[in-house]
Amino acid sequence: MSEQSLSQAINKPEMTELLELPKDAQGKKVHWKEETKVKNAGSFMVYLEDHTLGNLFRMQMMRDDQVLFSGYQIPHPLEAKMLLRVQTTDKTDPFTAVNHAADSLLKECDTLEEQFKTAMRNHDLKQQQQQAQPYGAGGYYGGGVGF
Numbered sequence: 001m002s003e004q005s006l007s008q009a010i011n012k013p014e015m016t017e018l019l020e021l022p023k024d025a026q027g028k029k030v031h032w033k034e035e036t037k038v039k040n041a042g043s044f045m046v047y048l049e050d051h052t053l054g055n056l057f058r059m060q061m062m063r064d065d066q067v068l069f070s071g072y073q074i075p076h077p078l079e080a081k082m083l084l085r086v087q088t089t090d091k092t093d094p095f096t097a098v099n100h101a102a103d104s105l106l107k108e109c110d111t112l113e114e115q116f117k118t119a120m121r122n123h124d125l126k127q128q129q130q131q132a133q134p135y136g137a138g139g140y141y142g143g144g145v146g147f
Contacts, residue, residue, distance in 0.1 A: 013078050021047055022081075032095075041069070041087035042094050050074060054082045060101040066092040 021029060025047045035041035046053065054072030061070035069087040086094040 044084040047081045049082045067097050
């Protein structure tokens with residue numbers, strides 16, 4: 001085995017580490033830790049997630065006027081967990097902000113799915129119409145141009 005492939009094999013996490021909750025998760029995917037020095041702030045440790053979910057939540061929460069700060073980090077690139085930090089105004093709390101962000105993201109996903117399905121139906125309909133037209137009827141090679 002070459003030195004490069006050996007170093008890649010040493011640093012590569014086991015597949016089970018990416019699919020199963022680690023022992024320190026204590027059977028829960030999300031853990032909450034309140035910030036003691038800052039009011040209405042805390043961190044959510046989310047196991048088995050990465051930049052994809054972290055950035056989605058960060059961006060969605062920053063759209064909320066009641067969120068003062070939202071950020072995330074991946075504590076270590078070889079560990080499948082993401083730390084999401086949130087600070088809110090006095091009118092709400094971090095739990096409500098995260099729940100609101102999750103609901104908004106789900107609605108956006110539903111909207112995107114519907115738009116995709118509509119586009120696919122329109123595409124299929126257009127394909128069927130093009131296949132139903134006889135050769136030269138309104139196409140590039142004819143259609144009453146006077147040939």
